[in-house]
Structures are given as C-alpha cells and as structure tokens.
Amino acid sequence: MRSRLANIDFIGVFLWVIRAAIIVAVVWGTTATILNNTYTTRQWTDFLVFGVAQGSMYALIAIGYTLVYGVLFMINFAHGEFFMSGIFTATVFLALPMDNAGWLDRNPLLGLLIIAVVSMVISVVIAVVTERIAYRHLRTAPRLVPLITAIGASFFWQNLYRGLLGGEQKPFPQLEVLTGTIPMLGTEIQKVHIVVIIVTIIMLIGLNFFIIRTKTGKAIRSVAEDKEVAALMGIDVDRTITITFITGAAMAGIAGVLYAMVYRQVHFFMGFIPGIKAFTAAVLGGIGSIPGAAIGGLFLGMFESVGPSLFLKGLGIPAFNQLKDVIAFTMLVLVLIFRPQGILGEPLAEKKA
C-alpha cells in the first residue's frame, strides 16, 4: 500500500491539475465570451492589430535579449534602458525642437529618418559603454554577478536620464502622415500600426540576412556556439560580443522610435516594463533563438491584447483588463511546463542553463 502511494508522481499529478484547471478556465471563458457575442468582428480585428503592433515592439526588443543571451548567457537587464535612452534623447534634442520650428511637419519622412538614426546611435553608444564598463570584466565571474551589474546599470541609466532630461512625460510630436486610418482586410487600420508592422518586418529580414549571410553574423553565431573554439578559429571574441550588443541596441533604438510614434510620449522609466515584457517574450520563444524572440514577442503582444477580453470577460471577472499581465505570465508558465525550452528553443545544454 505504502509503496504504491509512493509510486504516484505527486508532482506530475499536481502539474496536470494546474494544466487542466487553466484549460478549463480558458475554454469556459472563451465559450462564454463568444456565445455572449459582445464584440463585433471589427473589434476582434482591432484587438488583433493592436496586439500585433505591440508585439512587434516586444519582438524588436526581445531580439537584443536573445542575442546577448546567446553569446554571453547573461540576462541583460539594462536592455530596456538601451531602448529608452535612444528615443528619449532624440525626442528632447531633436523631435521637439524640430516640431516647434514647424520643420518636422514639412519634412516628416526625412525628420523621422533623422530621429531614427540618432535614436539608434544613442542606444548603441549607451550599450557599448555599458558593455565596456559593466560587463566586459565579468565574463568569467559567477552568473549572478553580471546579473547584478546589469540591474545596477539599468538603475543608473534610468536615473541619470531623469536627472539629465527631467522626470516628466515628454510629448512626441504627432505627425499628419501617421494620423488616420486605411481600409484594409475589411476593417480600418491605423496608419501608424501599418508602419510599425512593416518596419518590424524589414528589420527582422535585415537582421536575419545579417546573422545568416554576413561574415560578422557567422562570427556571432560561432561565438554563441563556443567562445573558445571561435577564438581558436581566429575570431576576435571581444569585438564580436561588442557587435552583438550593437546589433541588439540598434534594434532597441528602432523599437523606441516605433513606440514614440504609436504612444506619442516618452519618459525615463518607459524602458523598464517593455524590457521585462521583452525578456518574457524571449524566454517564451526560446531564449537564444532569434525567430523565437520574434514569435515570442508577437505571441505576448497578442495575448495581452486579446487575452483579457477573450478568456476573462466570459468568466464575469470585474475590471478584467487589469489582469492582462496575469494572463501573459500564466501563459509563460504554461508554455514552459509543456516545453521547458520555450516555443522554438533547443533543449538547453548543461553549460547554458
């Protein structure tokens, strides 16, 4: 009797109970929502578009996490600050003066291009400085040590920016070109969302080309595979790691511009929550995998947008939009219970875990 009891895998049973409970809740909520027929088709497509747009930003930021994790196996907590620094600087020193002078309205495309380039450059500079000062000497240190310096760097940049440029919300100019909607897919889609999605797709394709085809990209991949062997093959590991940071930060810089275009306000703290979300997305997709980061970001954005209305509304939960992060993180746990390596991740080798 006793031995049979001991044979039951309590943990397994418990996990199955969790999965079953969540699935029942999801199915129940979804069915109730759909049966109640609260939302029109237009609203459903809106939810999807909002989610894809938000997810695109997560994806671009998540790539930075995943690239750095791929080569250094460290959580670069300061990555959200790379995202913030570029666009915050560009907004205060470029976008607002250009807008006040009326120049931005006359040359919106050129203006946005300049803003984007400056945002990328600043993000990259911040990233390189951070890597040089806070991470480079810690390559061989225990894993918690670079995590702590990354947290420290994150606090440092946030508060430096607050002291430097002020703690209040800064408006990002509204551009005529990006205002209004375009009829598409049987609904009206905001122009700015279309821009976000197209830019993201271009950036992802470009990144893919860079990583797969170019020599530097190959160097990054080989350093990710094995630093020592890469060094033996004549690859400058330090330089490659710096390039990895540059690539990630440039993506974050672009994500910052998209963020500013969509939300039209920036703030020194704007990088923290998207940073955490993007990290979640990177893990969700399988950390270390670039397509994983993109898919993870999209998934997360969509779940945050559609999830509360689809799953929770039907359950009759009051103020269910409050719980969207609960959905996001629950989904993360659920995915990781089923697939501990994330959606597209390879099972972790011992040294990477």
Next chain:
Amino acid sequence: MVKSWDIDLRIPLRFGLIAGLIALMESVIGIVTLSWERSLVANVVTMGQVLLFAPAIVIASMAAKQANQDKKLVSLLYGLVTGFLTAIPLIILIAMATAFDLRQFMPNVSPALIELLTFGRSPVAGSLILLGVTSLMGLLAAAFDFLPKFIQRPLLMGLIVTLTIGIFSEILSNRLRDLVSVDFSRAIFEGKALKTIIAAGLFAFVAVLNFLWNQFQEPIRGAFGSLPPRLTRVLRVLVILVLIALGLLIPTIAGTYLSEVINNVGIFVLMGLGLNIVVGFAGLLDLGYVAFFAIGAYSMAVFTTEGPLGVSNMSFWAAIPFCIVIAAFAGIVLGVPVLRMRGDYLAIVTLGFGEIIRILALSDLLKPYIGGAQGVLKIPKPTIINFFAVIRDFFVNLFRGLPLPKAPFETIDLIKPEQFYYIVLAGCALAWFVSWRLGESRLGRQWMAVREDEDVAEAVGIKLVSTKLLAFAVGAAFSGLSGAFFASKLTSIFPHSFKLDISINVLCLIIIGGIGSLPGVVVGSIILVGMPELLREFKEYRLLMYGILLVVMMLARPEGFIPSAVKRREMLTADEQMQASAETESAAGD
C-alpha cells in the same frame, strides 16, 4: 603596466577627462545644486563641494600614482594636469549655459548651478577660478602621495570619519539632545552640521587613534594571541554577552526614528536570510520573492484587522504561525511548476509569479476579500503581557493577602518602534539560527550539491524534488514572517508596497553582503536599506547611487562585503591561480 621614465601626457589626459565627465554628470543631474547648501562642517565645507571636487582629487591622485615613483615632479605634473582637465567639461558647460538656454532640455542646468560653478563671478572669471581650484586640488592630491604611508592613512581615516559624522549631523544631534542635553548637542552641532572646532578636534582625535592603532596593533594582537586559551574562551563568551546586551539596549540608544530605520533593516534582513537559502544555498534564482512577503503581509492583515475585511480577530501572536505556514505552502505551490526549469527560465517565471500576486492583490476581482487598491487598514500592533506588572502584583498581593492576579493580565501594546524592535530582533534571531543550523545540516549540504551541479546531485541520490521544494518553502516562510511583521508595523497595507523593486532589493542586498553568508545579509541590508533611509533628503538620487554601488561593488569585490566561507575559499583559489598565471605571463614577457 609598464612605467615609462618619460612623461606620457596621455595618462593625465585620460584620467582628467574621466574626472571631468564625472564632475559634469554630477552637475547636470542636479545633485551638486541640491547639496551645495548642505553643510558638513559649518562654514567650512558643504556636501556639494565635496561631491564636485572629489573627482578631481581622487582621480588626480590615481593619475599621479601612474608616474614612476622616483619621478616626483612627473607625478606632480600628472596631478596638476588631471586637475586642470577636470574643470574643462564644466567650463564648456558654463559657456554653453551662458550662450543658450540649456534649461529647456536639461532642467537641472539652472542659473543656480552656473552661479555656484562660477563662484558667483562672471562666466570668464568664474571659469578661471574653477580651473585654478581644480588644478590646485590635483596638485595637492599628487603631493599628498609623497607623505609617508603611516601619516597618510590616519589623515584619510580622520577625514572620512569627520565627513561621515558631518553627513549624519542632524540625526546625531537629535540623539545627543535626548541622551545628554540640549546644551551638549548645541555645543557640538550647529544647525545640521558639525561645528568647526569640534570637527577639527574629531579629525585630530581619529587621526591620532588610527596612528596609534597602526603602530601598536601588532603588539596588541600578539598580546591577545598569547593569552591562555581558556581565558580567550571566557573573553569570547563575555564579548558575545555584551553584544547581546547591546542588541537589547539599541532602542534606548537609538531613539524612535533610528529604531524605525533599524526595524526596516530588520525586515529586510529577515527576507534576505530567506532568499539566501533559496539563492545562496540552493542556487535557485528567484526574482519574485516579494510574492511571499506579500502573502505573509496579507495573511496577517486579513487575520487580525479590526476593519470590515477581517475574517477573525486573531491576535498578532495567533496569526504569526498561520502567516508562516501559508507562505511556506505558497512557496511549495509556486515551486512545483518551476521544478524542472533552470537558471534564467526560473528567474523570469518567478518574476512573473511576483507580479501575478501583486496584480491579484490590486485587482477588483479580489477586492471584496483583501481590499484591492484601498488595501487593508486597522491592523493592530502586537500586544504582550506586562510581565513586570504581573510579577509585581503577584508579590504585592501575596504580601497583602489579596487574591493573586489572574488572566486576563495587564497588557501593553507595542506601539513605538523602540518596542517593536524586539519583535523584529526575535524574528531575525530565529531566522538566523534556523539558517545557520540548516546550512550545517545534511539538508544544507544537499542544497549546496544541487547548487553546484543538479545532475551530479541527482546521480548521488539526492531527491531533487523534495530538496528544491524545501528550499522554496523555508525561504518563503522567512519572507512570510517578514511580511507579517511589515503589516503589523505599518498597521495598514497597500498593494503598492509589494512591487518588483523589493525582490530586486533583496537579491542585491544578499549579493552585496556576500552570497551565502549570514553576516553578509545584515551588512547588505544596512547598506541598501538603512543608508538610503538615513539620507532621505537625497532620495531623488537614491537609485542612481544604488546603481553605481551595484556596478562598482561587483567589479571591485564580486564576492560581497563579507563572503561566505565557501566563497572565500573559491575566490582565494581563483586569485592564486590568476596570480600564478600573471607571473608566468610576465616571466614570458621578460
């Protein structure tokens, strides 16, 4: 580094630019302006002056050390040039602020800042003075190095101690007023700063003390070392007894406000001890540790509150075990799904759990049970039986032939921080004892085996599931206890008190203190929780300092202030290896 006989101006150039950038950064973020009027020693030096000129002094001294030891003139030159260059970025700032309205971009580049950078003169004259002052400081810093070591160290020590006391003048003067007398306090402090004469005396006293200690520490230590072992043991017991007595006396010495600060530190020590088990002993990186703190706090709140949300009117003491058990249970429930995850997957999932708990506490969904955004109010403070009065009554009544005191006995509410301190102290002592015993136990060794290598640990027959879950449960229990104290201390709790910051703070403090080390937790809490609280007026820059501290600390001393015994051994061997390899390299270079 190869030291050249020639003058290499690139050295002071590089150091000078770094110093200049630091000074510039301090200026444009506004901390210099904020602390410019904050005297450390009345009429002599203010905190803003120290902050503005410290980079020139410290970095010029570093630059001067780069010169060859025999070439005193070169090192003086290095110091001078470094000091000179420190002023350059500031002068550019002055020029730009005079020419444009920089304030529209950078709110802290205010006229006040420019005025104090130019010493109230015109931009040109002010810039020249600034240049002269920083150059002189660089020169002096370089010259200071010529003094023999046995004079340098006491002087530095005296300076540091005096300035530190200057920073905490306000609190110290309040304490001296209460402990000794108003006149005494006024004799030492003027406003919120040390009096000049007292500061000079203090400086001299500390310097002489340090000098004597440096001269005679060997004989003193030798004398202690040569004591008979039995006497040493007696002395050690005595010291422990005195420490305990001191621990009990702290509230009387510290007064209300400092006791409050110490209680806050204690609450974080308690959490740190718990997270130390999870991260330090078992190596499970938990970024959502605040979840259990919140669960403990809400359990205490709901069980004891006198408001409408209360489920029972338990006393503080009756609720404590429930809080601990509920938190430990939550530790297991949240631990099960993450059992098979490793490293950073674990980190993000636990972070997610922390956020889930906070959002649920905040949500309208659970508002009818735990108050939602409005929190839980009217949580009573702990009450204890007034043993002193009971025993007194017992004897008095016995003597007079009256009926002896019976339950309910006379009680006192532990309202003031000085009283609440003892509860926090007891909790910390308990957690310390448990951590210490667990660390030495079979379970503790199993945790460490899991930390070093899970697969090997499993291979040698350690049950991963129960080992990990026990770590989660014990860690969560400490955190729950801490949360229960927190709720009772605050008498009202809101979901905003349970943000991710707390998890990060606790993780940082155990690593700053030295991971796996129990005294390290205390030191880390004092630095990361106590200090910021005492320096409330600079709260705006708290997180900036915090960030710099974390980075600098990890670069300079990655093993923490008080490394655990195991870590110390590891680091030592690593150092030796590095030294050995460095030696071989230099040998090869020759």
Next chain:
Amino acid sequence: MKRTFAMLSVLMVAAMILSACGQATPEATEPPDVEVTEAPETPEPFECDDDIGCVTYAPDEPIRIASALVITGPDSQLGLDSQYGVEIAIDFRGQVAGHDVELQAEDDGCSAEGGQAAGQKIVSDPTIIGVVGTSCSGAGVPMSRVISEAGYFMVSPSNTSPVLTDPDNAWNPGYLRTAHNDKVQGAAIADYAFNVLGLTTAAAIHDGDPYTEGLTNAFRESFQALGGTIVAYTAVNKGDTDMRPVLTDVAAAGPPGFLYYPVFTAECALLSKQALEVAGLEDTVRSAADGCISDAAALAIGDASAGMYWSGPDIAFAGQLYEDFRAAYLDKYGTETLSVFHAHAFDATNMIFDCIESVGVLEDDGTLHIGRDAMRACLYATTGFDGITGTLTCDAVGDCADPKISISEIQDGDYVKIWP
C-alpha cells in the same frame, strides 16, 4: 579571528560607554518630552496641565512645524506645490506668538512606508508642534496613526480619501484636513456629466491607485444615484501603454456617453489620445481629474485635449490674498503654481498659527508653552476660518474644507475653468 576579537573588545567598551549614557537619560521619553527651561526669577513658574503635554520654546527659539509631503519622485510636483504654500504662509505671517517659525520638511514618498518613516522621524523630535501633511492618502493612513499615538496633530492639504475621516476606518484623533473629500468631487463630476452635459450613460476607468480607485468609485455611486447608467467600470495598470484594448472593451459595452478616468499624467495622456483612435468612442466625452492637471500633462495630451474636461478643486480663488500669494510664489520659486493644493496648504498652516496664538502661553521673558491637547481641541473647534480656499469650519473628525469643485478644459495650453 584575532582581528575580530580586537574589534569586539572595542565594541564592548563602546557598549559600556553607550549603555552608561543610556542610563543617564531621564526615563521621560513619553510624549510630554519637554525641554525644561530654567527661569528662576519668574514668580509663578508655568505648570503644564495639558492632558498630553506641552512644548516649550525658549525666548530665542523658533517654533518648529514639520511638513510631510511628496517632494521627490514622479508625484513631486504635487508635494512641492503644497510645501511652497506652507513656506509662503510662514513668510507672510512673520512671527507667531513672538517667535519665528522654522519648517522641517520631510518626504512622505507617496507610500505607506514613506508616510510611516516620515511620521516616526517627526515624532522623534519633541520640539515639533505639528505637521502639515501628507500629500497622498496612502501615506496618510499609517502616518496619522503614528502622529496620533505620539500626541501630535497633522493637517493635510491634499488627502482626499474618505477613509481618513471615517472613525470606523482610518481616522485617528489629531488628524484634520483642508482638502475636499473624494465624495464631493465624485458627486460634482457626476452632476456635471448628468445634468449639465445631459449624458445618461458613463464608463469609468481607474489605475489601481487608492486615490483614483476611490474617486472612480465615488463617481460611480453618485452617477447611479442621479439615475444614470454605468455601462463599464474597469481598470488599467500603472505603466501600461497600450490602452486600446481596454477602450475597445468600453466601446463594446456601450458605448458610453461619458468616460471618466481620474488617473495620473502618463496613463491619463495615453487614454486621452487613444480614446480618439478607438472605433465606437468617437462621440464619447472624455474627462480626467486633478491627477492629470499639470503642464506636463497638457503637453503630453497635446491636440487630443480638444473636447475633454477635467474635474478638480476650484483654484480660481477670488480676493487680494490669493493675488499676493501667487505673486510671492512666482517671485520665490520662479514658476507659476505647480499643482492645485498650494492654497489648501497655506490655509492649513495659517489655521495652525491661529491656534498656536490662541492656546500658547507666553511668559514675560518670551518663553512660549503650547499644550498639545489644547492645540488639537483648538484645531477641531475651528469655525469660520477665513482662508484662501474659503471659509473653513472643522467637524469632529477633522474635515475642514470648504469644498469647491470646478470643471475645466484646456484652451491654448492652459486649464480654464468653465463650470460652475
């Protein structure tokens, strides 16, 4: 080991010295911790018969009051604004009962922990007579308890949560405020939406902050009491940026005629802008509250402010005093008023000064004694106090405000009052 040992022995000596000091102190650490002034010549030495105790200021000593306002962090404009109000009140008043006044400015951090720490710091100083604060209700709840138990008093210029003056909830003796109760503002905005705008359906969004949640709730109750329908009552989180899903959800539930979101700058600006972009909310009237009244908010909202309303305390005060006040504010701090509770802080400070003058006992040599219980009694008995914010009369639980709520809109970047 030896080193530790040496350190410990030094500690031991230090401990002995310190504990000797500790014993030397008189045990009177209870509230009436009063400096004993020696005045041998005085024929009748003052005897304190106050129930709590007296504070005594020697002839050359300033009266010390404290402020506990949020002066750092994202909400610092709210607290600094009030602190400036206190400072100007001190400047205008000059001397009180023949003494200067010194302000000890503390930070409430806009959080429960911050409020408690500030409170403990204040009550550890027996020379402080009372407090102007806190800024945030969340900080006020624990602080009022600390202040009350120590025998001090506090007058808040900007706490609006109903629980703070509810004796069954978080009210403690010694707590008063010159700010309006949330219930007043909730009723006013509901009245405006229902009766003035003639809208019968409304939705409300809060962000989980105790202030916004309380106000949203008050609005919901008042709007329903007037006969209106709340079609959606939901929430976002602080730090959220994509409000479109929430707004789409609100649109799906109604769409409502009136949308009230009394949240703070960042989320307020996002909601204001994105509500225009969500299908179904084109005809909905948007309204925020005083958490979103600041220059930064007006800039961040930008063009989306057209057609939007703000509810908040009416600061279009009449009278020469307020003119002088604003002139002094601009002169001293180089800025127009930062937020909306400076006048409330000014009035709170003057209420305290009036009571000090009426209950303080001034000896011939200029020594001033103030009874703490007498101070409380005097403050609660305030009637017909003539301040900037109106004529203040305190009730038994310390609600002193002469509450006036106004509705404003943005015209050319400035908030302009349009109702009543």
